[in-house]
Amino acid sequence: MKRTSIKTPLIASLLTLALGGGLVLNTVQAADMGHDTVTVGGQTMLPSKDIVDNAVNSADHTTLVAAVKAAGLVDTLKGKGPFTVFAPVNSAFTALPAGTVDTLLKPANKATLTHLLTYHVVAGKLDMMTLAEKIRAGGGKAELTTVAGGKLWAMMNGPHNITIKDEKGDVADITTYDVYQSNGVIQVIDKVLMPKS
Secondary structure, eight states: OOOOOEEOOOOTTTTOOOOOOEEOOOEEEETTTTEEEEEETTEEEOTTSOHHHHHHTOGGGHHHHHHHHHHTOHHHHTSSOOEEEEEEOGGGGTTSOTTHHHHHTSGGGHHHHHHHHHTTEEESOOOHHHHHHHHHHTTSOEEEEBTTSOEEEEEESSSSOEEEEOTTSOEEEEEEEEEEETTEEEEEESSOOOOOO
């Protein structure tokens, strides 16, 4: 899949009010892991680093890091995994009702924030090829179980694009595929995935 330059910020409904910058995607060969690396927020996302260590270095992931810290998920996402993280861009969160992010980040709402964040995480390393195979095997739809215990559904949108549907029926496009980490992979999406409850 071609990696392109797209304007993007990252995770805010679970994540915080980062000002939206650009997500510049460049491909370079990572000899140590055999995967392409991607530059996000001005920093290279190294496949030899874990999900948290890469996110901490990205200016576009400050909201994600703040939310992960607020939810107490740093150790989990630094764990062995592997994990697949469907990571919404910050602009996806500007569509949320005013005050949603501030409310989620309050200590009293830690359980709700944790549930929302872990709803974006699936156990296993689901790169684009693996997702496409699961979709074909499922007759056009692959059901995924999140770490939160909820369900997501992956579907093809044309021959080379995959969408993710949440439990409320909303659909997010994967805008950047296969950002490899030492303990999994990040798939960047354009909407916040919402569980039923």
